[in-house]
Amino acid sequence: MKILIAIVVFMFFECAWTWSKGTKRFDGQPCIEMKPNHGNKAPQITDSPFSVKVSKLSVRQGENVNVVIEDESGNLKFQGFAIEAQTSAPSSIVIGTFLPTDTAKIIECDGNASAATQNGAKRKDKIELIWKAPSDYLGDFRFNATVVKSFSYYWLNVITEWIEVTV
Ligand SMILES: *[C@@H]1O[C@H](CO)[C@@H](O)[C@H](O)[C@H]1NC(C)=O
Ligand SMILES: *[C@@H]1O[C@H](CO)[C@@H](O)[C@H](O)[C@H]1NC(C)=O
Numbered sequence: 001m002k003i004l005i006a007i008v009v010f011m012f013f014e015c016a017w018t019w020s021k022g023t024k025r026f027d028g029q030p031c032i033e034m035k036p037n038h039g040n041k042a043p044q045i046t047d048s049p050f051s052v053k054v055s056k057l058s059v060r061q062g063e064n065v066n067v068v069i070e071d072e073s074g075n076l077k078f079q080g081f082a083i084e085a086q087t088s089a090p091s092s093i094v095i096g097t098f099l100p101t102d103t104a105k106i107i108e109c110d111g112n113a114s115a116a117t118q119n120g121a122k123r124k125d126k127i128e129l130i131w132k133a134p135s136d137y138l139g140d141f142r143f144n145a146t147v148v149k150s151f152s153y154y155w156l157n158v159i160t161e162w163i164e165v166t167v
Contacts, residue, residue, distance in 0.1 A: 031115055034082050034144065035146065036146065038148075038152075041151065041152050043146075043155060043156045044154065049071050050070065050071050050149075050158060051071075051072055052160050053160070054066070054160050054161075055067075057163050057164065058163065058166060059133045059166070060133065060165070061134065061135045061165060061166070061167060062134075063133055064099070064133075066129075067083070067130070067143060069081055069083065069126065069127045069129075069147060070126035071126075078123065078147050078148060079121045079122070080118045080146075080147075080154075081116075081148060082116070083116050083143055083144070083146075084109070084115040085141045085142070085144075087137070087139065088142075094112075094114045094115065095134050095137050096114055096132055096133050096141075097131070097132050097134075098114065098129055098130065098131050098132075099129075099130040099132060101130070103119070103124075103127060103128070105119040118148075133165050134165070138165055139164070140165075141163055141165065142160045144158070144159050145158040
C-alpha cells in the first residue's frame with residue numbers, strides 16, 4: 001500500500017512539472033511545448049482563473065517588462081506554468097529574454113533564454129518575472145502562457161494584450 005501511494009505521488013508530481021522539449025515550433029525553432037505532458041488530460045475550456053499581468057503596454061528595445069502570473073481572486077494556487085513572448089501570426093516568432101530568477105527555470109529557445117517555466121511543483125500564489133525586449137525587433141507581441149493548477153486542471157492560451165516594442 002505504501003509503495004502504491006509512493007508511485008501515485010511520484011507520477012502526480014512528475015507529470016505536474018514535465019514539458020516536452022525540442023518540439024519543432026511554428027517558427028521552426030526548438031523550444032518548450034506549451035502543452036504539459038499530462039497523458040490524455042485535456043486542457044480546460046473555461047476562462048482561465050489565472051492571468052498574466054504586465055507593467056507596460058509599450059516598451060523600448062532592450063528595456064524590461066515586469067510580468068506577473070497569478071489568480072485574480074487571490075484564492076487559487078498553481079503548480080506549473082510555461083510562458084513566452086510571441087509576435088503575431090502567421091509569421092509568429094518567440095522574442096526577448098527572461099532574466100535569471102530563483103523562482104522560475106529559464107529555458108533556452110535556440111540560444112536565447114526566451115521561455116520560462118516552474119522550477120518545482122510547489123503550489124504558488126504568484127510568479128514574478130522580468131522580461132527584456134530584444135534590440136533587433138520592432139512591433140507587437142504578447143505573452144502566451146499555460147498555467148497548471150494540478151495534474152487534471154490546466155489552461156492553455158492565457159494571453160496578455162498586445163504590447164509594442166518601440167525604438
Ligand atoms: C536571439 O536574440 C538575438 C538578440 O535579440 C537575436 O538577434 C536573434 O535573432 C535571436 N535568435 C533567435 C533564434 O530568435
Ligand atoms: C500560444 O502558444 C501556442 C504554442 O506556441 C500556440 O499554439 C497558440 O496558438 C498560442 N496562443 C495564442 C492565443 O496565440
